């Protein structure tokens with residue numbers, strides 16, 4: 001049984017080893033337990049065999065813009081479609097919030113391009129630059145790539161929207177977005 005769903009407070013202790021491990025390898029920014037508890041509404045998880053094997057979050061930047069950040073899948077579970085499912089769930093959340101665009105800064109642009117995102121120069125995301133990048137120690141040597149998706153082109157089936165909004169739950173066997181959405 002695989003569940004791709006919104007995170008719950010009780011998940012946090014099981015999310016932290018994944019987040020800390022990737023942060024120690026400098027693949028994502030460090031997220032503290034305190035930070036994750038306070039931002040729990042932003043998070044989705046993949047749970048299987050009573051383990052949290054994937055996490056990701058959607059941070060609202062402005063009325064029309066949000067960022068996917070801290071998206072990671074446990075190495076043993078990569079390539080199973082879990083990263084894609086989390087992105088899809090985050091996009092459903094973004095669509096329900098009537099956001100217009102979702103972006104990510106990543107060293108894995110190929111993954112996002114396969115999900116329908118397009119490349120964007122980081123300078124074209126001034127809110128992100130002003131809010132975070134200028135405070136980053138490697139701002140001038142940043143090796144991350146910007147990717148962005150317009151949600152205008154993404155349709156959500158009504159039953160999926162009500163499932164996400166009502167039951168706060170998803171299933172990995174269910175596709176949240178039609179394949180032709182992108």
Ligand SMILES: CC(C)(COP(=O)(O)OP(=O)(O)OC[C@H]1O[C@@H](n2cnc3c(N)ncnc32)[C@H](O)[C@@H]1OP(=O)(O)O)[C@@H](O)C(=O)NCCC(=O)NCCS
Pocket residue numbers: 022027028068069070071072073074077078079080081082083084085104105106107108109110111114
């Ligand atoms: C990037 C990451 C989240 C992808 O998760 P995943 O569960 O392994 O990816 P999926 O199985 O959902 O892959 C979906 C599709 O993207 C492709 N894909 C996955 N990683 C890719 C990559 N690095 N480059 C290009 N394509 C990639 C897959 O082949 C698959 O393609 P398909 O639909 O044609 O079969 C995962 O590899 C990871 O945790 N990496 C380390 C942390 C990291 O860099 N996170 C990104 C921070 S923004």
